Amino acid sequence: MKILVLGGDGYLGWPTAMYLSNKGHEVAVSDNFVRRQYDYELGAESLVPIASLQQRVKTWKTITGKSMPIYVGDLTHADFVYEMIGNFHPDAIVHFGEQRSAPYSMIDREHAVYTQVNNVVGNLNVLYAMADLDPNIHLVKLGSMGEYGTPNIDIEEGFIEINHNGRKDVLPFPKQPGSFYHLSKVHDSHNIQFACRNFGLRSTDLNQGVVYGVETEETVLHPDLATRLDYDSVFGTVLNRFCIEAVLGHPITVYGQGTQIRGLLDIRDTVRCIEIAVENPPAAKEYRVFNQFTEEFSIKQLAELVANTWPGGARVELVDNPRTEALAHYYNAKHTKLVELGLVPHLLSDTLIESLFRVIEEHKDRVNWDMIRPMVNWRKTHNPSHA
């Protein structure tokens, strides 16, 4: 199958591109490198050194013999999107190409507007290019479990049957996202759903949980093939950040009481979920939603797991929660559709955490301590250290 990975230079885009290429698909990658630009803006960088996309693709070719064309450009530029899709003519488009940090979107007005315009317009351009050039292309779009918020009922996969005043219907699951970033994903979901109905497109919307880990079968083949590992308070995700804090002898910083519950998954499951979605396309006009995570944990459980696994133990420190979110809340989100299609999850284990510890120790002299404490407060409209 011909697969175009948008955002193919990112934390998950790059491992996904290699994984699909390794499985025999013909893969192309696209990026505008704005993720690397955010690092300059924030004074942060990946703990694991990463090669340029050009070098990554060259090393991949040397090791596997497989080519991977690169399209450099910005999805908000329609001409670029049309040219790329017309030129590569993919069977499936895997869309990781969005600004993906909630804290980044909450820095100030400018970052909120940037996040929504960048994500919504890029996605609209992809939808129009598909409608114009080939409505049969399957769009596999990365969404977020954070789109749902924390309702007091079970979270279904995208749709819920509602019984009301003696009548019933299956309707989109109500969304209560908690940042301008998560809102951009909700906007995308609504736009995609309409585009499927109106233009006859087909799409899979993957509401992904928090991803942890940094190694896949492909990233370990050569240092040039490594993917980024972020630990800064803006782009670092929770479990990765906790492991880095433990290795550095820094207290493990939990926001609030740590009673927030989140769905998580191993990076090796992310790449497999994408493969499953791509190889089992929906029907024409179909818009379907999979919840892409494998286990639920409270933030405190994760902190304690990391603290107990690190030799000698680590201290857990509760810090003021910079986010606006429910603390003690009900959480039960369904995630059976990917399993039904063949996903065999890698469950979070000591082994995984120990392998993360190993990678972190190897690079711990690269750490910038200033980047760990939360610097974006949700309730402030300006966060000058990031403005």
Add this chain to the structure above:
Amino acid sequence: MKILVLGGDGYLGWPTAMYLSNKGHEVAVSDNFVRRQYDYELGAESLVPIASLQQRVKTWKTITGKSMPIYVGDLTHADFVYEMIGNFHPDAIVHFGEQRSAPYSMIDREHAVYTQVNNVVGNLNVLYAMADLDPNIHLVKLGSMGEYGTPNIDIEEGFIEINHNGRKDVLPFPKQPGSFYHLSKVHDSHNIQFACRNFGLRSTDLNQGVVYGVETEETVLHPDLATRLDYDSVFGTVLNRFCIEAVLGHPITVYGQGTQIRGLLDIRDTVRCIEIAVENPPAAKEYRVFNQFTEEFSIKQLAELVANTWPGGARVELVDNPRTEALAHYYNAKHTKLVELGLVPHLLSDTLIESLFRVIEEHKDRVNWDMIRPMVNWRKTHNPSHA
């Protein structure tokens, strides 16, 4: 009360500004005149001649003695929004300042992207300016009944109690909008709801039905105070357009079988609903939704009502539906909250239609016949006559 009307030069913004001014409020209006620019683009114009905003305000001052400051600028320019709100310091902001035509948003990719960026960014700028300058300002935001689509259950006012697997919660009513314009309003609604929760803002989201009529107590005071009456297939709304077709001796053009059901309201109720919302503000952090319409009709019922009221009768013609929408569908939308707060609806009657006929006859030599037939097809990605 000090009230800032955004989009104060438009079909409903201008009558609302005068109505609130007449009721003793201190009113300012803002506009970027892009609605007049759309007319040049489409080769269309209001059937009723309209004065410039500067002339309207001058005549309003001459007749009533009341001043109405004008702020000329674009809501997507944050500096303008901050300066205006800081300078006028309103108690309430009535936000009509968005691109409001579904067909316009469906012309092509460029118009879809323009509509969503214009509406979403303008609204985000208003939210941030409120959070920064005065979170107590009450945002009265115009949404659309079209945000809901046509679910097979009763439509509630913004929120619905859902019972699911033995648990329950009150959640945002699921939305299934039918154009990129309606989607932009759904995006706005999600953004506003989050901003209320996160920044402690207060807002009323008015999901308005289709407005008909052109005369209020204020617009009839002087020809300079008239508001626009659109009959073109892009900006003309259904009942107004049917009346114009009848007067011109043109068949009344119904899309599809006309079995689509819509909520409608009289322009005199629009201005009163805004007054009710403004004078009964929600609590701090509260996001509330009112469904703003007074009666439900099928499109065919409306066509027949107009045909039967026009002396001598008129012919109803079914034309291919250019939209993607459910034809035969259940429709029962709640609309009690504004009535509970004092709205006494003007129900659609022969009298109203006859007064519309009178206004139209007065200006019928201004009609451009080319503008009546639908020219934007939802399922096409290019509509060259409008590109």
